[in-house]
Each structure stands twice: as structure tokens, then as C-alpha cells.
Amino acid sequence: MKRKNYISWDEYFMGVSKLSGMRSKDPSTQVGACIVSEDNKILSMGYNGFPAGCSDDEFPWEREGDIYDTKYAYVTHSELNAILNYRGGSLEGAKIYVSLFPCNECAKAIIQSGIRTIVYDSDKYADTPTTRASKRMLDAAGVRYYQYQRTGRKVELEM
Numbered sequence: 001m002k003r004k005n006y007i008s009w010d011e012y013f014m015g016v017s018k019l020s021g022m023r024s025k026d027p028s029t030q031v032g033a034c035i036v037s038e039d040n041k042i043l044s045m046g047y048n049g050f051p052a053g054c055s056d057d058e059f060p061w062e063r064e065g066d067i068y069d070t071k072y073a074y075v076t077h078s079e080l081n082a083i084l085n086y087r088g089g090s091l092e093g094a095k096i097y098v099s100l101f102p103c104n105e106c107a108k109a110i111i112q113s114g115i116r117t118i119v120y121d122s123d124k125y126a127d128t129p130t131t132r133a134s135k136r137m138l139d140a141a142g143v144r145y146y147q148y149q150r151t152g153r154k155v156e157l158e159m
């Protein structure tokens with residue numbers, strides 16, 4: 001008889017997103033994303049970080065000050081990185097698992113790439129104008145989104 005306590009698809013893909021987010025150098029918010037085909041095959045992954053060639057040690061991780069001196073001018077969001085990391089062709093009909101609800105800029109990229117479903121974990125910026133704008137666009141475009149239902153399962157990996 002098959003074993004029973006295997007992880008579900010949602011646990012698997014959200015787990016991969018979170019593992020990907022553990023690569024982030026952002027001291028305050030680490031975000032991971034995992035793009036999955038309609039038939040549950042992983043197509044791409046990403047996390048928030050500076051573009052290639054922009055050193056994590058030289059570019060700023062600050063949150064406040066002149067935009068030029070903050071991370072916001074430079075960081076590529078996990079969702080966009082996951083979309084751009086995909087070199088296989090079309091993402092039409094795909095799903096994206098992401099540990100934080102996508103911002104408005106990522107919503108644009110998600111919509112335009114053909115991704116049709118978002119599964120998110122945290123929605124800690126739900127009240128901000130950018131998240132509200134994101135939901136406005138996703139609703140208009142018919143992109144489905146739902147919150148990941150935590151199962152409470154603890155996963156331990158010895159590395």
C-alpha cells in the first residue's frame with residue numbers, strides 16, 4: 001500500500017516557493033515564486049534580488065531615503081524573476097505560487113505572460129495602493145487568485 005503522509009501539490013509548490021525565497025539577500029522581506037504548468041510541472045522559480053551584475057554587497061538594501069539610495073530602485077521581484085527565468089516559450093495557462101501577494105508591477109507581468117492563476121501565502125501589504133491596484137488589474141483581466149491554505153505541516157530538511 002502506498003504511503004499516506006506525502007505532501008500535497010499545494011504544499012509542494014508553496015514549499016518550493018519558500019525554499020527559493022531563502023536565497024533572497026533582502027534583510028526585511030524574502031519572497032519566492034514558483035511557476036507551474038496546468039498539469040503540475042514546475043516551469044520556473046525566482047526570488048527577490050538585484051539584477052545580474054548588480055552586486056548584493058554594493059547596491060543598497062535600505063528601505064528609506066532617496067529612492068536612488070534604496071533597494072526599491074534596484075530589486076527585481078520574485079514573480080518577475082520567475083517569469084524572466086523561464087526560457088521555454090509560453091506561460092499561457094500556467095499558475096504561479098508566491099509567498100507574498102504580487103504588487104501591481106508584477107500583476108502586469110503576470111497578466112501579460114498569460115499566467116491565469118495565483119496562489120499566494122502572505123498578503124501583508126493588502127491595504128497598500130499598489131496591492132489594491134494589483135487586484136484591480138487581476139480582476140479586470142480575469143486572473144484567478146486564492147490564498148494558500150496552511151496545513152500546519154512542519155517540513156525539516158537536513159542540509
Ligand SMILES: O=c1[nH]c(=O)n([C@H]2C[C@H](O)[C@@H](COP(=O)(O)O)O2)cc1CO
Binds near residue numbers: 078102
Ligand atoms: O510582490 C512582491 N514581490 C517581491 O519580490 N517583493 C520584494 C521586493 C522587496 O525586495 C521586498 C519588499 O520589501 P519591504 O517589505 O521591506 O518593503 O519584497 C515585494 C512584493 C510585493 O510588494
Ligand SMILES: [Zn+2]
Binds near residue numbers: 105
Ligand atoms: Zn512585484
